[in-house]
Each structure stands twice: as structure tokens, then as C-alpha cells.
Amino acid sequence: MSTAREIAGRSEAGREPLNIVVIPHSHWDREWYATFEEFRFYLVRFMDELLEILERDEAFRCFLLDGQVSLLEDYLQVRPEKFEQLRRLVQDGRLDIGPWYVQPDEFLVSGEALVRNLLIGDRIGRQFGPVMKQGYVPDTFGHISQLPQILRGFGIGTFYFMRGLAESVDELRSEFWWEAPDGSKVLAHFLSETYSNAAVLGPDPEKISFRHDRLAEPSSYFVSYDSLYELRDRLAARAADRTILFMNGSDHVTVQPDFSRYVFALNQAMEDRLFNGRLADFERLVLEENPPLKTYRGELRWARYQPILKGVYSSRMYLKQENERTQQLLEGLAERAAAVVYALGGPDYSPFLRYAWKELLKNHAHDSIGGCSADAVHRQMLGRYDTVRRVGQKVVDEALDYIASRVAPEPDAGSIPIVVFNPSPWERGGTVQVEVSLNVDVPLKRRIFDWIGQKEFDVERAALLDPDGREVPFAIRGRRLHIEDALYRRKAVRRATVEFLAERIPPLGYKVYRLVETPEREPTSEEREVPWEVALENERLKVTVEGDMTLTVLDKTTGERYAGLNLFVDEGDAGDEYTFCPPREQRRVLSSEEDWRVEDSGDPHTLLLRGSMQLPRSLTPGRTARSLQTVRCPLNVRLRLLPGARRLEISTEFFNRAKDHRLRVVFPAGFPARESVAETAFGTVRRSTRPMESSGWREKDTATYAQRRFVCVEDPDTGRGLAILNKGLPEYEVTPEGEVHLTLLRGVGWLSRNDLTTRTGHAGPGLATPEAQCSGRHVFEYAVVPYTGDHREAGIFREAEEYWLPLEAWDVHRGERPREGSPAGAPGSFLRVHGKDVVLSTLKKAADRDGLVLRLFNASEEERRAVLNFGIPIAAAYRTNLNEEILEELAPKGHRLRVSLRPCGIETVLVKLHRPERWAERIRRTAPERTRGRRTG
DSSP states (O other): OOOHHHHHHHHHTTSOOOEEEEEEBOBOOSSSSSOHHHHHHHHHHHHHHHHHHHHHOTTOOOEEOTTBTHHHHHHHHHOGGGHHHHHHHHHTTSEEOOSBSSOBOSSSSOHHHHHHHHHHHHHHHHTTSOOOOOEEOSSOSOBOTTHHHHHHTTTOOEEEESSBOOSOHHHHOSEEEEEOTTSOEEEEEEOTTOTTTTOSOOSOGGGOOBOGGGSSSOBSOOOOBSSHHHHHHHHHHHSSSSEEEEEEOOBTOOOOTTHHHHHHHHHHHSSSEEEEOOHHHHHHHHHHHOOOOOEEESOBOBOSSSOOOGGGGTBTHHHHHHHHHHHIIIIIIIHHHHHHHHHTTOOOOHHHHHHHHHHHHHTTBHHHHTTOSOHHHHHHHHHHHHHHHHHHHHHHHHHHHHHHHHHSOOOBTTEEEEEEEOOSSSOEEEEEEEEEESBTTOOTTSOOSSOOOOOBOOGGGEEEEOTTSOEEOEEEEEEEEEEEOGGGOOEEEEEEEEEEEEEEEOTTEEEEEEEEEOTTSOOOOSSOOOOOOSEEEOSSEEEEEOTTSOEEEEETTTTEEEEEESEEEEEEOOOOSSOOOOOSBOOOEEGGGSOEEEEOOSSTTEEEEEEEEEEEOSBOTTSSBBOSOEEEEEEEEEEEOOTTOSOEEEEEEEEEOOOSEEEEEEEEOSSOOSEEEEEETTEEEEEESSOOOOTTOSBOOOSEEEOSSEEEEEETTTTEEEEEEESSOOEEEEOTTOEEEEEEEEEOSBSOOSOOSSBSSBSSOOOBOGGGGOOEEEEEEEEEEEEESOTTTTTHHHHHHHHHSOOEEEEOOTTSSOOSSOOTTOOEESEEEEOTTEEEEEEEEOSSSSSEEEEEEEOSSSOEEEEEEESSOEEEEEEEOTTOOEEEEEOOBTTEEEEEEOTTOEEEEEEEEOOOSSGGGTSOBOOOOOOTTOOOO
16 A cells, blocks of 8 residues: 555655745634634733743744734733734744734625724734735625725735635635725635645644644534645645645634744655745745736635525624624714814824724634634624624713704794704705704803702704794704713703704705794694604605505606515524524414504604514424414514605514514515615615526535625616615525515524535534524514616615714803804805715825725716815825825815726825814805705615
8 A cells, every 4th residue: 555655755756846835823713602702811821831932942933913913912911011022023024923913704795894904903913014915815704896995995916815816826826816896906826725734734734734623613614634644645636836834723723832843844844845834935926927817707605615604694683783883983973073173173083993993803703703613702792792782872972062062043032053963975955853952051160169050941842943044843852961061070960952854954064053042932832743644755765564564666767666574584593603593494484464453653754553473482302393382472563654755664663572484674676676675885885686507515505795884686678676774794605586585683692603505514512502693682673665777876875874874963052162253153064975876985185194985986887076175275185005005195275176986996085174273264164055856865
């Protein structure tokens, strides 16, 4: 019988030696089956050992610190005395750090969140030394189509991944060009034998083996070989030329103390050049060989070789909802309002926002936001979300306070100015709620210990006036006691919530209303009594509640009717946190089979539907069927159709008392669909409604995907379209019949199981996670928008933003701040963005210099031009990369700047604005511009 060495010798005959780059590393999940603090204990021990080995062993050339710099912060919080040692090792090239802050999930966070992840990772890494320019994402659950463009925006030209490839590596090879929709390319390397392919080395290649079938818990991470020669030959057969990677590491493993000695011995024993290198060495060697490479374009979300774990799109849905709330708060409102304040010479809130982003990014690690960790981990995540939300909201409050106190006229005893702020770069309207202080004599910004409010504003007898003096109807929505003025001795102030319809608010600007006391008026009630019908109707839509409590929506502009909407479907789930798996005997429950009633909401624009679903209690003990025992799960639906709106807003309250199930809501479009169109990072993506043939794959393919804020189905024959917007509900499926299934909740009781019919092996430890059943009260928000033509022409991006980002309003107190030449209430616009298919992604202060950063993306596949109109003259402008490094100077003209965007391209612009001395000159007062076809929100 031939030995492994003899077989290797025959295979080597007649070929050039390989370049084998050995990368020592440890894949480090900050939290997963244990909490962050528990894993940090191991991290400190691991880092202590690593630093000791690097110091004593000069032959140990370098170590890859998993592509995320958060590990350095986590370690230094316990070992602050190690900072200089770490910096020296990074500067000497012994430690490769960055480029990420944390290893993220890509489908469950925004494109801006991915950019901030790399931006913050780069800035923190620079404190230590060179930041690795390698796109290392070894374990992320699939990859978005725009990732090559994002990586290129940070000067990163390579990409290393394990999950997502569908093509045969025998045809595609392990290396290929991966191209983003805009044409940006990165050199991709597929870790075909996982990132743990050479996890345990020794001096003799014949005795280095790994057998999957010897594991106590066989997993879906398949890598098996009887000798290092076998692994080498398999990798070499797939390589584009003569360079391969040995990955010496795995999840949370320490360094092999004799690593450098093993590398030396293996280099002597094998007929190849084997050395401890860096990912940059691998990139250089491959590019020097200049092999012919194929080009792949599109998402990498296929489970042929490794599971993609699509069930994380709906595991612990409450996390996804919290994540979207905090993302939209930071990038949609807090940063934009803070940018306006900064440009007008006000405070710089970016340190607070940077802190909030770092806390949010900690929740974006793939096992965290995926909802596929231990219960305690996800309880702690809620604390981080709460922190981010409070910081972000405080920035919003302070920024609006600054703006409002300078653009509104001085209040008096009989009136309260209210400033409505529009965070979007186009004119819009919508319903706003604002808390107004009823104690008009409160001495704010004065240190007073014995103030007791005497004078109270009579809001019940007040009139609300717009800037032209026209009266605007309003309703009082409640009262509360509020503690404010913390720095000048707290004061307890009575506040009332006022709601009204604000119209034609200037782009990224404001309009000032006044609440004026009118003692002769009849009192306004807290909640108005209004007539009620079992239908909602405005100028655009008519919504009818049918006998089975589904909805029919009539688009009055086209006459098209959409029936059977908002049907709830519940089915059993025998899967785990990673993967949905139907029980062998599936049973579905439909809301149309249950009893419902309609109630008067007290609001002419709202209907309330109350009912329940009688659901199986759980799975049977054998997990093959749903229980015959049932539990009642109340289900309440609030329908809202505002005047002039083209979207029907739905809020569903569900009390989950069942286990092991998935609840979805269905919207039939009324026509067949070959594909869906869903929002993804910096654009949209089209996906087939039919799964791929996946026999032999590690995970069964499905037509279940992730979205951001909307999914659409379109009929090219009739020009009809139906968009379903959502607030933090990323999982959807569109059937070939044109039904949109939006997942509301998925309840399971295990982190991982190895008995699923939809996936091979374990995806993690087989731990019980009872809190993943998601028991208790949940509220789900989504909306329906019928339209005609293409989703871009129909303005669905704008519709989604207006749904997510309401107008904000702020009242102005007497004597709160000096008014430096206030423009006395005239409407104003800070920024208007013109451009077909151009979407504003961010407006914020620059990370490292004076000025504002605007990021735009082109939602179309054709070249577009954007025109930016500022309310302040532009002093200078530059085009930058995503890392905010200047690429070229632009030529603004006064208040205006033109920017070209390539198809599907992302463009970042740094703008410096003039700062005149007087406030009244700082922002141009603009009359609202009328544009044909413009709508209010």
C-alpha cells in the first residue's frame, strides 16, 4: 500500500512548487453561546498568550486578529497597560488588525451601518498602526451585491468568504473577480475548506488529519482529510494558479505555542514554499501570477457548500425591529439635524453620535443581530439598543431645540411657536405630534430653586395658525408632567401633546406655526368624537374591510383593485434559531377562519379590527406535528389612511402564547410574479420567486429573502405594482402567483439542532433557548402602496423614507435663548436634492475635519446627475471615497453643486459652507416650491 508521502510525491511530479501561505488566526465572536463578558475572559487569556508568544518567538511572523478591531478595545478595557505593546506589534507588522469594527451581518443592517463599521474600524485601528486592507468576512451569512463597491470605497481590493457560493468551484475556481452593480471589482477568495482548514498543525504533514465524523456534534462545517497533503491537493486543484491558503485557527481558539516551529518543519518536509504570511501576501502572489479569472456578479447568498442560515432573518424579530428603529434614528434624523446645527455654527454633536454608532455596531455582529445566540446575549443587546436610542433622541432634542429657538419669533404669554422640521431633502407634509409646555412662565436657563408654575397656557381654547395666519385643525392627544432644565435646577413642567397635519414643509428645512390662546373659543376635547364606517377613503385610495377581515384596496387613480390583503397565516416550525423547518405533518391556521369584530377608533382616518387566532400550543413531543391542544392568541389590527396619502399603514398587535411556529401576513398582488424587487444596501435587488434546485446542498434553497424597508412585485404587462413597506420586518417571500408573504414572528426553542430536513448538521451548539419562542406582546408595523410603472418612477424610496422618518416638531419656550437676528418665522430650507433616482443616504459632520459629508446613491442602472441646493453658500466641495479621503475638488456655484453618479454608484461629497456672522444671513429663506405631482406624506 502506498503511503501518503508517496502519493504526494507522485502528485507533485512535473509541477512547480506551490506558494502555501499559512495564516494563524482565531475567529472571535464577541458573544454567541456565551455572553460578551464571559467570552472576554477567554479573550484576555487568549491575547495574553498571543502577545507572550509573539514577544519570545521572532520566527512567528504575524497573526490575523479576525479582521475586527473591537477585540483590541475589549482587551484594553481589562489590560490598559498593554496599549503600547499592541501598537508596537501592529506597527512592526506582527499583528494584522481591521478593517471592520465588528464582523457584521450584511443583510440585516443598512448600507450606512456597513460603511460606519469600516469607518470606525479604520479610525480605531489607526491609533495602533497600519489597518489591514483585506476584506475578511469568513463566517458572515451571505454577502450583499454592493459589498465590492463598499470595500473599494475603503481601498480594499480583496474579499475572503466561506458562505454564499452556488457555482461549482471546479468551474469557477477558488479565486474570481466579484463585481458590484456599478462595476467595482474585488479579488474574491472562496474558503472552500472553511476558515479552519489547517486548524491543528504539527511537524509531520502525513500525521496532520481532521475527520468530520469524529466530532462529538457533527456540524455543517465540512472539512475532512487524512493528511495535510490531501488538503493541499484539494485546495491546489481549485486554485487559480499556484497560491493557496492554510487557515490555522477556528472559533475562539488559542495560538499553537510551537506554531513557527511547525511551519519551519512543514516547509522542510513538503515540496512547496510554505510560510507564515499575511492575507496581503496571498493577494500579492495571486495578482503577480496574473491567472485568467472569471467574473461573478450579484449576491452571494447560496448554500451549496455552507449553510446561509436564512432563518436568522426572522429569529427574535424584536431585535430586528429595535435595530431598524435605532438605525433610522441615527442616520435618518439625529445626524441630519445635527449637521444643520453644525453648519449654522452650533454645537458639534458628532462625539455623541460616534459613541452611539459604536454601541449599535456591537449589536451588528452576525451572531448578535441574527438572533442566533444564547438568551442572555440577546437580553443584553436590548440594553445597548436602549442606550443608542436615548443618546440619539437626546441629540435630536438638542438639535431641534437649537434650530427652533433661532428660527421662531419670540413667544409671549398668549402664544407658543411650534417649529416643524423636515429631515428629507424634498418638500413633504404629514401628521406631526408635538409636546408643548403649558407653563408659559417657566424660567428656563435660570438657576431657581423655588419656582412654582402660576400661569398655564389654555391649550383647550387655543387656535393653531400656519405662517400665513391660516388656522390649522389640531387635536390634543394627552398630557404629562415632564422634568427638564437639568443644568439650571430641574423644573417640573406640565406638557400637552398636540397633533396636526403639517403641509408643504421645505426640504431639509422648517416651517413655523403658532399656538395662540383664544379665550372666546369652545374647548377642544382630548380625543375628538367622529363618525365611523367599515371603510377608509381619501383622494387616492379606498380601503374596505371584507367579511373575512381581509382588506380590499382600490387605487382610485387607476381603478385597480387589490383583494385578500392582510391575511394572517400561521404554521409550525420544527427548526432552530438559524433555519426554518416545517414539521413532517404541517398544519396551517388562517385568520380568515377566526371570529373578528370592528371597533370605532375615535379617529376618522383609523379603523380597529379585533380578533384572535386559536393556535396549536406547540409541537408534539416527537416534533413531527403540531399539538392538538390550542391557545388563544389575541390579534388586533389598526388601519390608518391619512388625507392625501398613497399608503395604507397597518399596525398589528399580537399576543403570542404559542410555541414552535411562524406567523406571516399575506398580500396577493393579483398577478403572477417571476421575481421580487427588494431594497438592499444602496439600491434594490431582483430575486426569483422560484428556489434553485438544491439537491445535495448543505441547506435547502428557498425563495425566502431579506429586505430593508420595502419589497415590490410588478407586472410588466399591465404596469401594475404593489409595494409592501415594513418597519424592522426583514424576512419576506414572494410566490410565483404574486403573493407577498411578510414574516411577523418566528418562535423556536433551540439555538441549533441537527435533525432538520432543511439543513445538514448543526450550525452551532445544541443549546435550549426558550426566550427565542418570543412569548408575549408584539407590535408589527407595515404599509401597502399600490402603484403603476417601475418602483423607481413611482417614488417607493421616498415613500419608504416618509413612512420611517416622520416630520419632527418642537415648541419654543420664552427667554430660552437669545435670538441672534431671528428670521421671525419665515420657512427655510437647508438642503434640497434634485435628481431622478438619486437617494440621499447620509448627511453628517465629517469624521476628521471641518465640513459636512453627504452620501448619495443612484438607484438606477443608468448614469444620473444630482443637483444639491444648500441654504448656505458653499465655500468648497470635494469628492471623497467612503473612508472620507479626498479624491478630487469639485466646483460649486454659489449655493449649488452638481454631482454625477455612475449606474448603481455610491458617491460621497465633502462640503464646506460659509458661516456669516448673523443668524438671519446663515440660512436662506425660501418660499415652498410647487412641483407638479409632488405629494405630501
